Amino acid sequence: MDHMPSDFEPCEGGCTCGHIRYQVKSDPMITHCCHCRWCQRQTGTAFALNALIEANRVTVLSGDIEELTIPSPSGQGQTIARCPKCRVAVWSNYHMGGLRERVRFLRVGSLDNPDRFPPDVHIFTSSKQPWVILPPDDQAVEEFYDVDNTWSEESLSRLETLDQAAGMEKPWRQQRRPAK
Structure with missing residues (x-):
């Protein structure tokens, strides 16, 4: 069962x-x-700032989401949830070894208070813009990181719950590298 934290103040x-x-219901x-x-x-x-949150912890309060699947480096595609009117992206769903529909990569800049979710880790810094200091x-890695040593x-417990709900044979974090 997926329990929501009682001390988290929902944000929009x-x-x-x-x-x-x-509305977001947890960190x-x-x-x-x-x-x-x-x-x-x-x-x-210069970069994307994404908060990874279980899909069932993000509730649409109003409006219709338009989803568009676009190519990604992994070849698995990425689904972007956008406003059909202003075209702003509010989150994405990546393949993640089978967790696509279960995890939202929430665009932190679309929060009313984006200060609440600062980055835990900078990834793919090998290609960051040289003027970004x-x-x-801050934790930073040249490509991707070891999930067990970073989360x-x-x-990790929340991720394991997602893996089990998806019936995954091999947990996402044990897969070689998450596909975007």
Whole structure:
């Protein structure tokens, strides 16, 4: 059973025009600041900041989400949830070895208060823009990281619950590298 934390104060977000409004019911499992070239191209900026949250912990309050599947480096595709009016992306779903429908990569900038979910780790820093200076105490890796050594115990437990619900033969974190 998936229990929500009792001490978390729900937060909201949405698109630019206000058509899409959503509520987040827990802290993310982890927040990635991805500096890969693919994220740079898709966002039109230096990086993407995504909070990984179980899909059942993100509720659409108003508006209709438009989903568009686009190519990704893994060949598995990425589904982007956008507002059909202003076209702003509010989250994505990546393959993640079979967890696509169970994890939202929430676009932190679409939150009303994006300060709540700062990055836990900077990934693909081998391709970050040279003018982006990372804080010296932030965790950063050149490509991707070892999930077991990066995620908190609570987040690993939440991930295991997702793996079990999906009936995955090999847990996502034990797969060689998550596919985008």
